[in-house]
Amino acid sequence: MGLGSIASRALRSNTLRPGHTNLLRRSIVTTTELRNAEAAQAQPETPPPDLPPRTPVAGARVHFPNPEDAIEVFVDGYPVKIPKGMTVLQACEIAGVDIPRFCYHSRLSIAGNCRMCLVEVEKSPKPVASCAMPALPGMKIKTDTPLAKKAREGVMEFLLMNHPLDCPICDQGGECDLQDQSMAFGSDRGRFTETKRSVVDKNLGPLVKTVMTRCIQCTRCVRFATEIAGVQDLGMLGRGSGEEIGTYVEKLMTSELSGNVIDICPVGALTSKPFAFKARNWELKGTESIDVTDAVGSNIRIDSRGPEVMRVVPRLNEDINEEWISDKTRFFYDGLKRQRLNDPMIRGPDGRFKAVSWRDALAVVAEVIHQVKADEIVGVAGKLSDAESMMALKDFLNKMGSNNVLCEGNGPNPNADLRSGYIMNTSISGLENADVFLLVGTQPRVEAAMVNARIRKTVRATQAKVGYVGPATDLNYDHEHLGTGPQTLSEIAKGSHPFSSTLMNAKNPCIIVGAGIFERDDKDAIFSVVEAIAERAKAVRPDWNGMNVLLLNAAQAAALDLGLVPESDKGIESSKFIYLMGADDVNLEKIPEDAFVVYQGHHGDRSVYRANVILPASAFSEKEGTYVNTEGCAQTTVPAVPTVGDARDDWKIVRALSEVAGVILPYDSLSAIRSRMKTVAPNLVNVDEREPATFSYSLKPESQQKISTTPFKAAVENFYMTDPITRASKVMAQCSALLSKK
Amino acid sequence: MAHMMRNLKVQPNSTSLEEARKRTFDFFRMACRSIPSIMDIYNLQDVVAPSELRSSVAAQIRKNSHVSNPKVIDMLLFKAMEELKDIVDHSKQRHHIIGQYVVGNKGQVQDLGTKDEGNSEFLKNFYTTNYF
Known part of the structure; x- marks a missing residue:
């Protein structure tokens, strides 16, 4: 000394x-x-006479x-x-x-x-x-x-x-619980002079990087995997100083929530693989935003450095995602750097794109749109469109005389009249009160991982029963596979199915219909059967609404709120001018050969191959946009990074085009377009508040359709690649190659 | 040409507008006579024709056509002579000449002429930036 x-x-x-x-x-x-x-x-302890108030x-x-x-x-x-x-x-x-x-x-x-x-x-x-x-x-x-x-x-x-002294090269450095607490509560010196133990790193797949020597055996990750993610992949091996976390046998962690172990790990043992050695957390600027990869609208924080999105982490919202997010939400951000459209482009006679100025691009589009008949104009809003741009597109095409504006994923003739017919009426947090679930043609695990986590939480906490109708799937909780097609539903509705008595006896039955059904021809018939089931099970009461639709995409609910309903269901086939606003999942075969296709979007994805003119737009991380999630809660994204190249915000492009085309739209600012939205759907400006539907399905007219025997299809084929951004992401490509179940 | 200009001095002020006018024409002639050597010095043959340079000089002079004070005209002529001397002496570089007299005001700068007239403020902003 x-x-x-x-x-x-x-x-x-x-x-x-x-x-x-x-x-x-x-x-x-x-x-x-x-x-x-x-x-x-x-x-002797002096009793504290007057203590300062504590929160x-x-x-x-x-x-x-x-x-x-x-x-x-x-x-x-x-x-x-x-x-x-x-x-x-x-x-x-x-x-x-x-x-x-x-x-x-x-x-x-x-x-x-x-x-x-x-x-x-x-x-x-x-x-x-x-x-x-x-x-x-x-x-x-x-x-x-x-x-x-x-x-x-x-x-x-x-x-x-036994904890290594590698904070300078550790990704957790700066946000490490062990670091903070050893500063606050630890001693200023250690008495340990032996060599530290080391543990072999485990390969948990393309998302989670492990440095197992840093592990302090808190077992948070093991408990998370078994309790919340519902996979028995992680566990504790050995005793005493030989104790380590592992996967028992060489195995990847195959959960759609695996990224959350990065957040809950108090040390740097589990860190993000794509983020490894990319940035230090104190250099990052956090922007509180909303996820758009599914219809849940998970609350996220986009951490950016300069013009680059460095990572995405969850934000606490008890009503939507608690404090978890799915792997797709957490790791798709590298898609924002690839395949971006940065200049307006026109396809020349040789079939190659040529970069032009905005002036020229808009002039060409405006000229062509005046040459076609009004009923041959079709507008398609994509999966990731915000409410502002959909409002502008609908107003613009209506001013051009066309009423064929639709949103991808809502099917040929969506029901936009009754809001209760397309949102989750129980609300996501309300699912916890249900005691029997009936999943109709939906696999929440891939369609909305956070909703699935909520159902799993309920099943674990209250032993709620889950019945599932649809193609064979792997849900990570106990469930009963009732059948694959709509006829099973009719049996339940008639009461001849054994599950119907379970539903009848339930206090708070909850029926969740997948949005994949919107694409079916017998959509209305299926909905009336489901409503009959709800009627029998008394799922819709003044104190409980258990009739839900689980949407697939971020844009769907807002599109239906704004009334993006096509006039005819054969609009695309007979069109001469198609305006694709970020729509990449349109069946391109259906578009006629001689149609003029304008693609407005941020990624060079499928539709760009067919487009005649490309108008580059900004992605959700670069603009302020309103999104409505599947439970009807409007939330806004906040720009985290600047736009790429010469791109513009979606609604501005439509507004500028309207002026060039001579049908000027009457809003020049975000607040102006929002007040226009307010006149159409007031719930869209009521941000961060869930707006429940006013009327239930009972007002709906009787459907004359007959249900077909075609079994339900899986709505999402590959969980990791559902939209243009995730399809451009390298990490998501690795995930779908390694983790998706074949 | 060069020797002529080498001996230049600041002349006494013009007594009348006529004299100033005459001096302006003299300057224009001198500039026109030096154009072939300027083309040589700065290697402008494949960039511009002599006639274009002449009209460029004329345009520079016409820009000040409203000036009627002989003293001001003398001052402008003095500055013009200085500029011409710099050019003839090769005190400038090729891109100076191209930028100032060949491309002139119209090039590089976007044509904000008649096209944007009648457009709203929104559209004008839209063409320049996303952030407004």
Whole structure:
């Protein structure tokens, strides 16, 4: 021990008042006082006369399901009222004390194996692990005593014993729980002089990078995989110092939620493979935005550096995605850098595209659109279109005299009249109250992974029954495969199917119809059968609406809200002028040879091969756009990065084209187009609020259609590649090659 | 030509508008006479014709046609002579000549002439940038 350290010790013992009551400040204390914890404890404790008011950690709120069950505990002398059954750790959170933890996670089961959350409880001989200890009435919890501090310091020292000192090359560096907590609660030195243990890295697939030596065996990832993702891929092997996390046998992690283990890992053992060594988290600019790869509208944060999207991480939204996102949402962002359209282009007589100015491109389009008859003009909005641009497109084509504006995925004759007929009426968080599910022609696991996670949560928590009608599929919870075609539905509706009695007896039955059915010819018939089932099971009541449609794409709900309904279902076949606004899943065979095709979009995907004129638009990460998710909640994206090349926002292109074509649209700004949207569908400007449907299906006229015997088809063939951005992504291509089930 | 200009001095002010006018014509003639050597010096044969350069000089002079004060005309002539001397002395580089007198005001700069007339503010902004 050098002179310096002796001096610093002497100084510290002078400056630190032994019985200091400033509880809010969590100073980094080591050694001297702690070496004689008993002596420090023996000192008479002055009762804190007036404590400053404290706010719960992260705005935590207590919900008392039963007011009689409230108990009172004391945290550092503060009396707190909490419901019965809460743990000591939760009680401390409500009292405004953040207890350090590694293994505890509020959405996972309690493991209690990291011991970091030790606190002192009066009349208890040893410090207790607060995450696993239920709070009892009158318990006196002390979180800041020398004993608790010493316990934490000891745990920290053991954890750091085998943790490599590679923070400078670790991707978790800067957002690492272990780093932060060792700064706050750890000792300033370790006593360990042996060699550190090392663990062989595991290959978990193209998304999750593992550096298993860094693992502290908190088992959060194991619990996440088994409980939330519903795959039994990860587990714990070995005992004692030989303990490691692994996949038992050499195996990839095949879950559509596997990326979330990156977020829950408190250290750098599980990190993002595509993001590895790309950036440090403090260089990134976070933009709070919305995901558009499916109809759930997961809340995300787009982390960007300069003009580049570096990663996508989830944002907490209890009503939609909780704190998880699907792998597609998390890893498709590299598609935003590839195959981008950056200049307006016109296809020359030789069949090659030539870059032109906006002036020329718009002039050509405006000239051609005036040469065709009004009923030969068709507009198709794509999967990723925002509400603003769909509004502009519909207004523009209506002004041109055409009423053939449709949105991809909504089928030939969508029902836009009754909002309850195309949104999830139960709401995503409401699914947790259901006790029987009937999935009709939908595989939520690939269509909307977050909805599936919610169903799985319900099934796990309440043993809800799930019946599934559709092609054989792999749902990650117990379910009953009732049949493959619509005739099974008629049997349930008649009551001759064994599952119908399960539905009848259910308190809150929930029927989810997949949007893949929109494409079927007997759509109306199937819906009337499903409504008959709902009627029998009393699924639609004033206090419960269990009749749901699960949409596939981000644009669908807004398109139907805005009334993007084609006049005739043979519009595309007889058209001479087709305006594809990001529509890449249109059947290009159906477009006549002599039709003039304008493609407005951000990626050089399928439709570009057929296009005559390309108008480059901005992607969702570059513009402000309104999207409505499958439960009818309007949310807006926020531009995170600048547009690529000479691209423009979608609605601006349509607005500019309208002026060149001589039918000027009356809005010049985003607020102006939003007020136009408000006149059509007021729910679209009611951002971040779920707008439930007013009328139920009972107002619908009787359908005269007959159901066909064609079995239901899978709506999404490849989970990882559903839209132009994901198809351009290299990571998504790797995933579909390695992970999608054949 | 060059020797002629080498001996130039600042002349006394023109006494009348007629004298200033005469001096302007003298300058124009001198400029026209130096055009062949300028074409040689700056290697402009395949870029521009002598007649175009002549009309370019004329256009520069006409730009100031509204000036009626002989003193101002003298000053402008002095500046013009300075410019001509720089050009003839090869004090400039080829791209200076091309930029100023061959491409002139119309090139490089986008033609914002008649096309955008009647367009709304929105469309004008739209053609230049996405951010407005």
